């Protein structure tokens with residue numbers, strides 16, 4: 430492992446917040462900015478979820494709880510996994526985390542132990558993966574995603590990247606930043622490769638409830654998280670709970686034991702009354718989620734249609750999550766140049782694809798967590814600025 434940690438190597442994960450603060454600075458200077466940069470649903474947390482947290486506070490459910498999480502929440506997660514993934518993990522395999530983001534760190538920290546260990550993941554991908562791998566000082570093996578493959582991670586590319594040092598493969602479907610969703614047979618093939626070559630499979634399923642046409646499919650069905658598959662999921666995206674900091678991991682017991690130790694020595698436990706809200710989110714009515722996905726579908730259709738009308742842009746239709754990832758190469762500008770230009774000249778904040786990896790060059794990411802009118806307004810402002 431690294432003897433001296435290069436903290437600069439962690440900055441990859443902070444790129445999103447840098448754009449956000451530039452946009453906020455412009456707003457303070459009196460400009461109106463249309464926000465497409467942050468991956469946060471704009472809907473409120475469902476009322477019954479907020480009520481559950483309030484009730485927990487009134488009941489003085491405010492003390493420390495088990496490091497692994499409140500048993501009732503872990504049981505609700507057991508039921509959730511059974512109904513959505515088709516198997517039932519034990520409660521000992523479930524860890525409640527302060528969001529999925531730290532779950533990425535806890536998982537990789539629990540598995541990766543040597544600087545020769547290799548971790549395969551996609552480029553572009555959610556920046557935390559690369560930042561955590563930098564922090565751990567292991568070998569990063571990013572696989573470039575291809576637009577002609579609709580940004581789906583190709584199992585053949587994974588196969589040709591595997592070596593005897595491959596320790597973990599990370600997949601994320603539906604995916605940030607491209608909105609791509611892997612096919613069932615592709616996911617099965619990755620799970621087979623994990624078995625054949627004996628590596629761990631970290632499947633980041635934070636967008637599991639956010640597919641448009643395809644049914645969500647998890648590779649965990651194969652080993653039922655008993656051997657090598659680790660699932661990460663959470664409440665931020667599906668239940669509009671980004672600020673609540675609530676997620677969970679499901680892992681083989683020997684890995685979970687380590688992750689439990691990591692959580693108890695760092696955060697002690699996830700906030701008690703927030704966990705009560707999590708129970709309500711999973712077991713209560715799912716009407717808000719369904720209504721939000723209908724709204725997201727309309728927004729997706731509006732933004733894809735609009736982006737495709739901007740000269741120099743072309744955009745695939747995302748199959749999940751709430752991100753559009755247009756190709757902007759024909760504008761002649763780099764991703765960073767164009768994102769800066771759009772922020773300063775059209776009042777639209779979006780992210781350069783390079784925040785998600787070098788292979789994101791030539792793309793922008795728009796988080797369409799905003800209403801159709803704002804989307805249409807942004808498209809016309811971009812068009813105007815580019816003429």
Ligand SMILES: Cc1ncc(COP(=O)(O)O)c(C=O)c1O
Nearest residue numbers: 468528529530555605663665676
């Ligand atoms: C792929 C991916 N994984 C994990 C996270 C982290 O989510 P949480 O709010 O649960 O920490 C995000 C958030 O944007 C994400 O896009």
